[in-house]
Amino acid sequence: MLVTLKSVLSKAHRGNYAVGAFNINNLEICQAVMAAAERVRAPVILQTSEGAIDYAGMDYLAAIARLAAAKTRLPVVFHLDHGKNPALVERAIKSGYYTSVMIDGSARSYKENVRITKKIVAMAHRRGISVEAELGAIAGIEDFVSVSEREARLTNPVEAAKFVRETGCDALAVAIGTSHGAFKFKGEPKLDIVRLKKIKKLTKKPLVLHGASGVPADIKRLALKYGGRLKEARGVSDALNRTAVRGGINKVNIDTDLRLAFTAGVRRALAEHPEVIDPRKILGPAKNFITQVVARKMRLLGSAGKA
Ligand code: G3H
Ligand code: 13P
Ligand code: ZN
Numbered sequence: 690m691l692v693t694l695k696s697v698l699s700k701a702h703r704g705n706y707a708v709g710a711f712n713i714n715n716l717e718i719c720q721a722v723m724a725a726a727e728r729v730r731a732p733v734i735l736q737t738s739e740g741a742i743d744y745a746g747m748d749y750l751a752a753i754a755r756l757a758a759a760k761t762r763l764p765v766v767f768h769l770d771h772g773k774n775p776a777l778v779e780r781a782i783k784s785g786y787y788t789s790v791m792i793d794g795s796a797r798s799y800k801e802n803v804r805i806t807k808k809i810v811a812m813a814h815r816r817g818i819s820v821e822a823e824l825g826a827i828a829g830i831e832d833f834v835s836v837s838e839r840e841a842r843l844t845n846p847v848e849a850a851k852f853v854r855e856t857g858c859d860a861l862a863v864a865i866g867t868s869h870g871a872f873k874f875k876g877e878p879k880l881d882i883v884r885l886k887k888i889k890k891l892t893k894k895p896l897v898l899h900g901a902s903g904v905p906a907d908i909k910r911l912a913l914k915y916g917g918r919l920k921e922a923r924g925v926s927d928a929l930n931r932t933a934v935r936g937g938i939n940k941v942n943i944d945t946d947l948r949l950a951f952t953a954g955v956r957r958a959l960a961e962h963p964e965v966i967d968p969r970k971i972l973g974p975a976k977n978f979i980t981q982v983v984a985r986k987m988r989l990l991g992s993a994g995k996a
Contacts, residue, residue: 691758694766694789694940696858697732698895701939706991707898710734711983712770712944714741716753718951721976722763723757725983732763732939733894734789736770739777751786763996768821770920770942775805782813789819792973795826799848806856807854814857821940824852825864827899830879832868852893860895860940863888865933867900871922871945878926882936889910889937901925902945905982908953915956919949927989934990941990943983950978 701708713719713735726733737753751767758765769790772778779785792809794802806822813820826843833839844863855860865888866880867873889896904924914921916986924945925933934941954975958965965971987993 690762690764691755691788692764692766693817694734694768694821695805696884697734697764697766697941698860700995701863701992702895704991705935707934707939708732708734708992708996709825709983709986709990710736710766710768710897710940710942710948712736712738712741712942713750713754714744717752717972717976718947718979719757721979722947722983723761724976724980725987726763726765726996727761728984729978729987729991730763730996731987731994732770732996733763734766736768736771736942737943739772739774742777747781747784747786751784754907755786755966764972772809775809778809782809782816782818782856787818789821789859791821791823793862795823795862795864799852801851806858810857811898819859821860821862821864821897822852822856822858824849827862827864827868829868829873830881831875843881843884843925844888846884846891849888850891853894860897861888861892861996862897862899865898867898869900869945870902871919871924871949872898873900873902873925874923875921878923878927878929880925880933882932885933885936885938895939896937896941897942898933899942901930901933901941901987902943903927903930903986904949905946905985907980908982911953911957912949915953915960916995917952917956922949930989931948940988941963943986946982946986947979949984950976954978
């Protein structure tokens with residue numbers, strides 16, 4: 690059942706849990722995510738990045754995601770991830786495919802971010818589509834060289850409250866020290882949870898954690914065993930994810946963990962069965978790994994059993 694982001698996240702906001710948002714780039718990833726959602730009975734957000742759209746085409750990905758939603762009774766959101774280019778966000782809204790879009794104006798000045806977000810909110814809300822916006826720079830907490838740089842780039846709680854009031858967005862992505870990709874921390878994973886709690890208190894809105902992949906040890910080990918070069922890869926630990934959910938996060942974006950699971954599955958299939966040339970025998974095991982990783986994540990976030 691296709692639903693809006695607003696409906697799924699307002700329940701999560703009231704119930705203090707988070708819903709996983711998983712990046713899909715092809716049929717196999719979409720099916721693997723849906724299999725996990727069915728297994729643990731969780732609402733789910735399927736999202737496509739600009740890169741995914743360049744790779745597979747908006748219409749192909751939409752056809753796959755919308756079919757997945759039509760075939761289940763679980764709530765499924767189809768969301769545009771990181772719409773940095775307003776023309777693409779407008780295209781997604783007008784396509785009629787998406788039930789939610791993200792306008793990512795985080796690289797713009799505060800004023801410009803408000804202006805473009807407000808414009809997208811008006812256009813999307815007229816059509817019953819939800820909007821996620823972003824304030825602050827999603828960058829590793831260790832990347833900031835000084836306290837003043839950190840203060841300038843992580844989301845400011847007072848500004849966040851003003852931003853959600855001024856724009857009318859349905860959910861806000863916050864910068865509290867996560868970053869995209871497999872190499873998030875050099876030492877112990879660390880996030881600014883005090884800041885997160887202040888943002889929640891002042892905005893009273895569903896909040897989104899980007900760059901939340903955990904880089905699971907078992908999957909990383911398999912990828913390494915079969916030739917992957919990922920030694921220093923480190924993600925947001927399960928404990929930290931749980932703390933972030935308790936601190937007010939209601940949507941958690943995961944892509945890297947799916948990539949790792951996919952890679953581990955493909956590498957193992959190719960290494961153990963060098964005679965195999967059937968794509969189904971190579972991609973099948975990769976799908977199973979993704980399903981395992983996604984189901985685990987849904988349980989961790991508290992969305993299992995909430996569908
Ligand atoms: O936000 C980053 C996601 O992992 C999407 O990555 O732009 O390479 O598809 P991508
Ligand atoms: P990860 O790279 O941690 O999976 O984050 C994905 C993301 O934030 C997509 O928007
Ligand atoms: Zn992101």
